[in-house]
Amino acid sequence: MVAQSWKIETARDFIALGSWIFYALVIGRALIGPYWEFVYQLLIAGIILLILGLVYRKYNSYLARGLVLVVFTILFYDSLIYTYFASVVLIGLVVCSYYLDKGWKKGAIGILIGVLASVIAYFSVSMFT
Numbered sequence: 001m002v003a004q005s006w007k008i009e010t011a012r013d014f015i016a017l018g019s020w021i022f023y024a025l026v027i028g029r030a031l032i033g034p035y036w037e038f039v040y041q042l043l044i045a046g047i048i049l050l051i052l053g054l055v056y057r058k059y060n061s062y063l064a065r066g067l068v069l070v071v072f073t074i075l076f077y078d079s080l081i082y083t084y085f086a087s088v089v090l091i092g093l094v095v096c097s098y099y100l101d102k103g104w105k106k107g108a109i110g111i112l113i114g115v116l117a118s119v120i121a122y123f124s125v126s127m128f129t
Contacts, residue, residue: 011096018066018093026069037125038076042068045121052113060101060110066093067114068121
């Protein structure tokens with residue numbers, strides 16, 4: 001039982017990286033900068049994720065938000081070392097999502113929605129900056 005509990009706790013820690021609280025924390029930090037392009041990208045993607053979450057609930061929203069955060073922080077920091085680190089975290093998020101949900105369908109849809117929100121937000125902000 002003890003061996004199982006640390007695995008579940010670690011998986012939940014990874015999943016927490018896709019929570020709305022962590023999402024807000026990243027936006028809050030970017031506002032201190034201020035890094036407006038980064039903030040706008042996160043806000044637009046967040047609005048898209050919020051709307052899709054209200055309309056369609058059969059996907060892993062934590063994975064979608066985590067993917068958006070990984071994509072935009074990689075673009076923001078523009079560092080190869082950070083890209084490797086964030087990619088490993090994203091892989092961990094995907095694996096832990098599968099471990100906790102016991103299925104790929106919701107996770108795969110979450111990834112697709114995260115990619116969609118990221119692409120829309122990236123090009124929306126790019127057109128106006």
